[in-house]
Structure formats: structure tokens, C-alpha cells
Amino acid sequence: MAQEHNSGLNPSTRIGMLNTVINHEKVSSYRETAWPPRSYSSMAEILGNEAGLAIYRRFATLNAQNLLYLQSELINLEAELKKLVLDDSSSDDEQRRVFQSDIGALKSAPADATAGKQWRKILEIRVKLKEYNDALLQHSHLYQLPEANSHDLRVLREWYGDPDLGALFLPLPEGNAWNEEMTKDLVALSVRKTDGDVFTRWITEKIMPKYHQKIGYKLRKTTANGIYDYRDSKFNSTANTISIILSSLIPPASIFALYYVNHTPVRLGLIMIFSAILAACLAIFTAARRVEIFAATVALASVQVVFIGTNNGGSTVP
Template identity: 30%
Template sequence: MAHAEIDIEVARDDGESLQGFADFSQYIASDISLSIYRKYGALGARNLLYLQTELQFLELRLEVLDKEDKSAIANGDINDEKLEIEKAARSWEVELVYKIRELMKEYEEALLRRNEVLKLEKPEKVPFNAFKAWFRGGQIPKLWGSGFRTLHNEDDMISLGTQTEPDRMSSLIHRCLGYRLRVERKTPKSWGQMYCYPVQRVTLIVAIMSMLCSASLLVGAIMALYFVKPIGVRLGIVGVFTLLFAASIALLTHARRVEVYGATAAYAAVLVVFISVNN
């Protein structure tokens, strides 16, 4: 007799959440970036294939009935006995159509739902590493039974809490100054230390650095053009600073190509106007 595996929760006496689904759900709910779940890519595809095969079988049965109707009409061989048989066949055909209609609805809904699931992004590297470290850490497994295989296939994981990807400057500040900005969160002792990074602080630093960068590029270019007189050298300075300005926008922000072109053109126009006025 086969025994099905079950997921069990381990009782705890330290006042924390019950180890198992209760503790796991509390951990996931502690931060939006930890809303990480299985996508079941192969299983979802298999389910669609099952539905597709069932529909194909019903489609073949309907085609057979259509051929029989066509043959009977072409031969003109119709009598009372034939009419009774055709009447019974019609009831089978109507029942078949109802089955197709019901299964087609289920199949199309499954396709649309799967399409939405496939649009979900993979977890970001930092929260996913924290998720894996927490799930696999400790002497006692977080889940027993089949739940122990939650991270069996790491490529099959998706995140429901994927936020807008930060710009490169924010990512740079996070990597370089993150340890100074982080704030320790109050969590159960069994989770270990957890930190959060206040978005407001990072946003403020990015805003200040962006203003300093743009202002320095503009003021630096104007100062250089003011002290340099040869027109050829001035045009070279305009080209260099324009290139630096475009590179700073393209590399440190998520600006679209059209926005980079527009901002660069406006910057270059300001420098050209300064040259003409200064001359």
C-alpha cells in the first residue's frame, strides 16, 4: 500500500510562528520582494497538452459524424430505420458539441491564464539569494514532505513582487553604500538578521547626485568655453562635454533613446548659444 507524502508543521515552544507553512507564510509576507513561488512550467505545459489532446479526440469524432451525414445525403438511402438511426446519431452529435464547447472553454481559459503566468518575471538576485539562504538554512527543514522540493528547480521560480528595476545610479549606490543605509528589521530570532534599505534615502541621494552631475557638466562646459578663445578648440570642447552628458544619461538612468536624444540636443544647443553670444 502506497503512502502519500504530506507536508507537516513542527510545533515550537519559543513563542514564534508554528514552523512550517505558518512560519513560511510569515516570512514571505514580511517583504514584497520575497513573494516567490513555483511557476510549474513543465506541469503547466503538460496540462495544456492534455486538454489539447482531448479536444483533438473530440474533433475527430465530430469529423466522423460529419462524413457519415454527408455520405447518407449523397446516397439518398433514407428509410424509417435509417431515420431512427440518424435521430440517435443526432443526439450523440449534440452531446458531443456540448462536450466540445465545455472543454474548449476550459482550454482557452487555461491558455490565457498560462499566458499571464509566463509574463511574470524571475525573482531579483538579491531577494532570491536571501530567500534561498533562509529556506535552506537551519538544522530543521522549513517544510517537510513534498514541500521540501520547493527550490528543487531554481529556474522554475517567479516573483509576484517584482518592482520596477532601479536605475543604474540607484543600483550603484545600493552596492557601494547599502551597508551604511540599511536598517535592521525586527523579526523572529529563527529568521536571523534581516535588513531593509529605505527607498526614500536612496532616492534623495540619487536626486542630489543627479543635480550635481548635470550642474557640473553644464557649468564646467561654460567655464571651459569662457576661457578658451579659438573656435576650433571651442567646438571640440562642445563635442566632448556633449558626449559626456549623453553618456551620463544613457549609463546612469533608464531614459529611452528618444529622451537621450532630446536632452543631448538641448544641452548642445545651450552650449552653441553660449559660444555665439560670447563671440
């Protein structure tokens, strides 16, 4: 069994992708029966089995530098090809002069002769161009990967720095891969399976860690890797339920308020207030686009204006 550690870190506060929380006692004992702690294997098991913790360097600077090198090589090759084209087109050799309009003659020129230089250069450029295009597209795809979630990254850093688990086992500079200064260069291979609205993110990143620290860890069991797993689908359901309830209450609430108000300026003020409330709810509880929020608020305001136009006086309670 692993010895008890005194890292001072509270496992119940560690929330990451899918709201995972590392349980150190179970992880430590589990590691001794599977992979040795403080090793590539133990770390690979964590990164491989917990999708949200699959966080790696993008190496943006190195990739950009590589692209610059390839680009420079191609620029020089392009200049060399232009010179060869001019030399062939102005040559006294009739066979070389037709290279610009006869691909067959260009390809059939003796490879070891002066006439074959242009085609050899084209083949050289073709290889380098493919390498450059592949690197360019790969670099573009790297920038489409999501940035590492701050909570997932915190879990990984705490695992790596824990005496019983990672314990900073990688030698420098390898061990700097997840340091604070590398944060902007880190990407996640998986994203949270949430609707992406503000409310759901607030629940998963702020409320759930506190809930788990106080109650959740007593009610849930860990996975084989010693991870508490809270599925994002449940947070989506909660956010969807709240948004549906609010969307059904705001329009009738606005009409109800307008019905009991007779003063026109106050009514117009209420239209503005309820439109702002609807817009705020859509922005917080849904992932609606700006144009969709604008359309919804306009529709609500239109309904309220129509109501005012058809109901000039409020009702009084007997």
C-alpha cells in the same frame, strides 16, 4: 530561548527585498513564541510578511506540458467535429442537412440520436476550449511576473538552510524548490519599489549590504520577524536628488568650458564629450528610455552649437 547556532553566516550581510536583513537571534526567539521553527507556518510568516521574499516556482515546464495536452485534445476534437459536420451535411436526413444554417435545428436534435452527435461534440469542445483558454491566459500572466531578485533569493535560501530557522525541513523533492538549478523557474510576487535605474539598484544591492554590515545594524531595530527593513523610497530620493543636481550642472559646465576654448576642433570635441556625459548620467541615474536620452543629448548639443556660433572667441582672465 533558542540555542546559539554555529552556521557561520553573518546576519548583517543578508539584504533582500526592501533591503531586508535577517537577524537570527531575534527570529529564533520570536519563533518560539509564535510558530515552531522548521515548519510551513514559520516559513509562511516570513514569505507572507516580507513581500520581497514571496518567491515561488513558476512550473514553466509543467504548464507548457499541460498546454500541449490541452492543445492536442482540442486538435482531435476539432477533427471529430469536422467529420460530424461533413456527415450531417451529406446525410439523406433533411433535418441534419440544415444544421449548418439553422442553429435552432442543431440544438433541438435528439441528444441520444445520430442527429445530436454534432451538438454534443460542440458542447464538449466548448468545455475543453474554456479550460485551454484559461490555462493559456494564466500561463501568459506567469511570464509577466518578475524574476526573483538575487538578493531576496539569497535571504530566503539562508533562512531555509539555517539550523535554527528553516534547517531544510521540507522532504525531497519539495525541499529543492529554491535550489540553484530552479533559479530560472522562480518568480517574485512583488517587485522593488524603486525607479529601476542602474544607480538605485547599485545602491540597494551593493552599497547597502556593506553599510548595514558596518554601521546600519547598530542604528536600526528589527521588525517582529527579526528583519531589518530599509525602505526603497529613500534610495529613490537619493538617486533623484543626484540626477537633478547633475542635470542642472552639466549644461552650464559645458558652456563654461566652451567659453574658455578658442580652438574649434577642441570645441567640437568638448561637445561630443559633454553629450556623452549627459547620456551616461541619464542612463545611470534615471530610467529614461533610449529615445528620451537621444532627445536630451541632441538638445544639449544644439545649445552648445548655438553658443559656438554666437561666441567665436573665448575670454581671457586678466
